[in-house]
Amino acid sequence: MDWNTRIxxxxxxxxxxxxxxxxxxxxLASALRVHAIAGVEDVLPAAETVLITMHSxxxxxxxxxxxxxxxxRLDQQPPQPDVSRGTVDENIVEIPVRYDGExxxxxxxxxxxxxxxxxxxxxxxxxxxxxxGFAPGFGYLTSPDGRLTVPRRARARTAIPPGAVALAAGYSGVYPRGTPGGWQVIGTTDLRMWVVDRDPPALVRAGSAIRFVASE
Known part of the structure; x- marks a missing residue:
């Protein structure tokens, strides 16, 4: 592929x-975190793009x-199977969820x-x-098999409370603050996804691994 047209x-x-x-x-985002390129300051993935910022x-x-x-190199390598499911990883962020979403x-x-x-x-x-994206602390979470792919709601809500756990278009996410939204709400959590004076402020960042845990 002619990558010059893509960059x-x-x-x-x-x-x-x-x-x-x-x-x-x-x-690509994972490879750039593992194999750092000299001069790259930050790697910012989105749904279909990766933004690379440089020091100079x-x-x-x-x-x-x-x-x-x-x-x-990545184009020539077959995708590696996801082996994280069912493994124990001390770096996994666990999010307790009450599955009470409407x-x-x-x-x-x-x-x-x-x-x-x-x-x-x-x-x-x-x-x-x-x-x-969308709001500070809102992570777009993907699963290995996309098993819970559902569409957005036909009509967005004018207000979704902070801590709402939701699904849409193959992603799961947790609303970090009260905001309008069109995702399907399946539960709630008391964890705060974004705290300004926490280091780092975001509980979940690009590349983070997350496991949801059912709670009362």
Whole structure:
């Protein structure tokens, strides 16, 4: 693939890589965290793009060259199977959830599952934060098999309370503050996803592993 057409300048100290699919976005973001490129200041994945910021404009040529090399290597490698499910990882963020969301029955209907099966599926996998956005501390969480893919609500709510645990378009997420939203709410948590004076403020960041745990 001609990666030059996929890598575009975003100002004088950043590059935007368009990949058109969340899976290669996550692979590239993970690879950049493991194999750091000299001159790269930050890696900011989104749904179909990765934004690379640099310490200086002087790194532009070198960073582009190394990005193309890394993308070529990833393109030639088959995706690695997800082995996190069922493993014990001290770095996994556990989020206790009361499965009391008002959209839970509708989610079960859409998936042709019982409510206990939806809960078991939501808690029975390790989710990964693909990227953050929408509001500070809101992580877009993906599961290995996309088993709980449901559409957004036909009509968004004008107010969703902080701590609402929700599903939409293959993602799960936790609302960090009260806000309008169109995701299907399946539960609530008391964990605070964003605290300004915490270090770091966000409980979940891009690359984080998350397990939801059913609570009373």
């Amino acid at each position: 575009r300048p975003a100002g004088d100290r950043a590059m935007l890589i368009t990949l058109d699919d969340p899976r290669p976005v996550q692979r 404009v002087n790194y532009g040529t070198q960073v582009r060259r190394e990005l193309i090399s890394l993308l070529d 959209d839970l029955p509708e989610v079960a209907r859409l998936l042709d599952l019982s409510i206990p099966e939806v809960i078991a599926s939501h808690t029975g996998t390790v989710w990964h934060c693909a990227f953050v």
